[in-house]
Amino acid sequence: MDVHSSRHPDSATMLLSRLHFPAANIGYGIRAGIWLPGCRIFCRDCLAENAWVFDESTRCGVDAILGWLRELPADRLDGVTICGGEPTDHPAALRALLDGIGEWRASLDGFVDILLYSGRSAAALDAQLPWLRGSVDALVAEHVVAADGRDLALRGVANKEVVAGSALGTLRYAAAEFGSELISCDSCARPTPIADTTARTVGTGRSR
Numbered sequence: 001m002d003v004h005s006s007r008h009p010d011s012a013t014m015l016l017s018r019l020h021f022p023a024a025n026i027g028y029g030i031r032a033g034i035w036l037p038g039c040r041i042f043c044r045d046c047l048a049e050n051a052w053v054f055d056e057s058t059r060c061g062v063d064a065i066l067g068w069l070r071e072l073p074a075d076r077l078d079g080v081t082i083c084g085g086e087p088t089d090h091p092a093a094l095r096a097l098l099d100g101i102g103e104w105r106a107s108l109d110g111f112v113d114i115l116l117y118s119g120r121s122a123a124a125l126d127a128q129l130p131w132l133r134g135s136v137d138a139l140v141a142e143h144v145v146a147a148d149g150r151d152l153a154l155r156g157v158a159n160k161e162v163v164a165g166s167a168l169g170t171l172r173y174a175a176a177e178f179g180s181e182l183i184s185c186d187s188c189a190r191p192t193p194i195a196d197t198t199a200r201t202v203g204t205g206r207s208r
Contacts, residue, residue: 029078032077115139
């Protein structure tokens with residue numbers, strides 16, 4: 001599905017680097033990954049500086065991304081991960097996307113969690129985007145400080161924190177580090193196909 005073929009001026013739009021399914025290194029179980037380009041945080045130790053660019057050529061409708069999710073096999077899906085770039089640098093579009101994902105997953109039989117990566121602190125996000133914590137099941141927050149050289153599952157680096165936002169998030173993420181094969185999507189990680197892959201790389205291919 002070419003999500004960039006759907007451009008509706010009367011619907012919410014956002015920048016999009018990549019859609020990927022299935023992925024198993026960006027959260028609990030089998031994931032659908034959504035990468036949003038652009039970042040204004042500029043972490044000194046970021047290993048993906050090419051993801052900082054806001055590439056307008058990748059703009060598409062939020063409804064098209066939701067359409068891609070609806071086409072995925074729900075019985076093989078454990079969650080949706082949103083990262084970038086910095087997803088919270090697109091607040092209006094991010095809220096529209098999260099609202100749409102919430103409505104879509106409410107129609108599913110299984111449990112699908114929403115995990116979001118941000119380079120901002122949980123406290124800053126609570127102050128700037130007070131609706132965010134209630135829209136996701138878990139948040140991996142804080143800027144990247146890689147001076148200690150550690151590469152931790154899920155968090156990526158030691159200073160990042162995992163904050164649960166729901167009962168499902170607490171169950172899956174509150175005490176989780178997962179296995180050593182699980183790598184955070186922050187900074188240097190890239191999606192890992194399992195068997196088949198339905199992926200869309202757009203624009204210049206700048207993605208985490």
